[in-house]
Amino acid sequence: MEQLVDWLSQPWPWYVAGPMITLVMVLLLLTGKSFGVSDTLRTTCAMGGAGKVSDFFNFDWKKQVWNLVFVLGAVVGGFIAATWLQQPNPIPLAQDTVQELQRLGISNPGASYLPEDIFSWESLFTLRGFILLVVGGFLVGFGTRYAGGCTSGHAISGLSNLQLPSLIAVVGFFIGGLLMTHLLLPFILTL
Missing domain, CATH: 1.10.287 (Helix Hairpins)
Known part of the structure; x- marks a missing residue:
């Protein structure tokens, strides 16, 4: 189990991630759907009744529920990755990049994916x-x-x-x- 967690906490190589993205796109094309996260806000507003206020939100939001499930999955996946699959080692950055970021006021570049500064x-x-x-x-x-x-x-x-x-x-x-x-x-x- 520990080896699986170690494997999952590493960045996936392009030859794994690329075909997975392709598979998702093929499935979406076959089902007549398009991929995009920004539609989720529109769907959420339509669910809340915003279609009564603006025609932009007046559509059959039930056909877009799959998009909400996708975003929920992204949030849950992000939580799992941040909680259990954290990479304990600093992010390998080129020395020139580290020096430039320090010059710009980032105190510890590479210590985490999102600089706390x-x-x-x-x-x-x-x-x-x-x-x-x-x-x-x-x-x-x-x-x-x-x-x-x-x-x-x-x-x-x-x-x-x-x-x-x-x-x-x-x-x-x-x-x-x-x-x-x-x-x-x-x-x-x-x-």
Whole structure:
């Protein structure tokens, strides 16, 4: 049993994870469904009766319950991974990356997947934490709605269906990610 837990706590190689993602996509295509996490909020709002207020939420949400089960599974899986499958060793980062992150104010880069200097309740009440967590979260939500889906929906499902809007959205996600990483994040981390 201990060997199984050790195996599960390691990152899965591409030749395991890739075919599993492909299998999920094939099953979704065969059942006429599309993959995306951002629809879960719409489904939840529709379940709560938001369709009485806005036509956007006025649809048959019962056909989307599978999406809620998927998100619940992701939350439960995240809990299991964080509680029982934690990797006790530091994350192997290149020395240049460690030095750059330390220069930007991250005190112990690589000690955990989410640096506590950014992702903690104490950080939330700093200017840097507020910008990254609250403003960033709002922008992700707005961008998801504006793009008509999230990164997983467009990059995995939309590209699998050869949808041009998904290709445009994914190109935009990458450009935005590069701009954030190389221009905005270094500025925000020095606040």
